[in-house]
C-alpha cells in the first residue's frame with residue numbers, strides 16, 4: 001500500500017516523472033517496423049522464435065539485476081522499491097507462482113524454441129544486456145532506479161503487449177500466457193510507482209540546490225536505458241530484414 005506521504009512526494013515531482021515518461025514513449029523504436037508488425041500480428045513463426053530466443057537472453061537475469069540494485073541501495077526507500085518486485089521475479093509473489101525466467105522458458109518450449117540449441121545472443125542483444133548488467137551492479141542504486149523504473153517498468157507494455165498479441169495470433173494460443181499475465185500493465189505500473197517513490201525519496205534527501213541537477217542526470221539515464229531497449233529491438237529488426 002502506498003501511504004499518503006509517499007503519494008505526496010511522488011506528486012511533488014510529477015512534472016519530472018511526466019517528462020521521463022514522455023521521452024521514453026516518444027522513442028522511434030516503438031514506431032519502428034518490428035513493433036508495428038508485432039502489433040498487427042504479422043510476424044511469421046520463425047521470426048517470432050528468433051525474437052523470443054534473443055529476448056530470453058536479454059531478460060533472463062532480470063531478478064539478479066534487481067538484487068544487485070538492492071545490494072547497492074543506500075536507504076530503506078531504495079530497498080523498499082525492490083522487495084516485492086524481487087519476490088515476484090523469483091516466483092515468491094503468491095503461492096504456486098514460478099520465477100519469471102522459468103515462465104519465459106516454458107513459453108519458449110510451447111513455441112517450439114529449443115534453449116539447448118547452440119544459439120548465441122546477437123551482438124546488439126549483448127550490448128543491451130551489458131548496459132543493464134553493468135547499470136545494476138556497478139552504479140549507485142539511484143542511477144539504476146532510473147534505468148529500471150522509468151526506463152523499463154514504466155514502458156514495458158510498449159513491447160510486451162505487441163509480443164503477446166503476435167504470439168497468440170500466430171500460434172492460436174487461447175487464454176492467458178503466464179509470462180505475459182505476470183507482466184500485465186497494471187503490475188508493471190505498480191512496480192514503476194514503487195521506483196518513483198524511491199526516486200522521489202532520494203531527491204528529497206538531497207539539498208534542494210542539488211535536486212535540479214540530479215533530475216537532469218536521471219533524465220539522461222532514463223534515455224540511455226530506453227536506448228538500450230531500442231538497441232535490442234533494432235538488432236532483431238535488422239536481422240529479420242536481412243532474412244526477408
Ligand SMILES: [Fe+2]
Pocket residue numbers: 062089100183
Ligand atoms: Fe518479470
Ligand SMILES: [Fe+2]
Pocket residue numbers: 085153187188191
Ligand atoms: Fe515489473
